Amino acid sequence: MRIACPFCGPRGSEEYTYLGDATVRRPEGDAPSEAWFAYVYLRDNPAGRHRELWYHGAGCRSWLVVERDMRSHDILSVAPARDMALARGRAA
């Protein structure tokens, strides 16, 4: 499997480390325990498109959000995690 790093270009998966689901959002500190339980433990397992966090540790050391088809391993999009966090309104 090859992932096209937006900074380095296409690289083999051996250059990356997989973290996990990029769609979960950390609840506010005073959120109910159910929200924290879901954030820490509950994950969807879609047969199809999914967004994941990958770290380009052997390259530019950037965190990336990779949209991948779980059935075919086709990579549909790759974007810097930082840009996505900023687009969601998180402070720089």
Added chain:
Amino acid sequence: MSDTALAARSPLAGLLRPGRQGARGDLPGVVVQERTGLQIVSLAARKGQEVPLMAAVRAAWGIDLPTTPRRVGDARLAFVWSGPSQWLAVATDWPGDLEAALRAHLGGLGSLTDQGDGRVVLRVRGPHARDALAKGMAIDLHPRAFQPGDVAATLAAHIGVQIWQLDEAPTYEMAAFRSTAGSLCDWIVAASAEYGVEIVEPG
């Protein structure tokens, strides 16, 4: 307490012996050399300071910091892209302390860390340098994809390296963590043996 004098020692001392190895022929297909006389300092822009940092580098040394995987500068002082808003400053025979010189011009705009004692830099050149490197590197080193001035942070024989091309000989330089120097050298010499490899004195 006794006085102790610590002498700088190459990570390749005793490992990379000058001489010819591998296939015999008039000219070696690959020439390998450990670089010496280098100072290496990492530079990372502080939050939101990329633009003023780039302006300060331009004002001080006339160099435009690369925002893509490129090396800009010359043998005396070059900046090698190492990631978004991150670079390695690499200087040869720089008079004085490179980190201090960078700090004097860039203090506050970027974070500077001396990396010189932590890295080994190998120069690999010759008509078969590309063939030898390709045995352990997954990136495309063909001239249509990688040219003088281009840089990649990637793996070579499973070892993390930063590689840049200097000229069309082709000549490459590879920087790696000091503790990996022996493995990296063993690999490049073995990979080059079929083309004939000349190990030259460090310089």
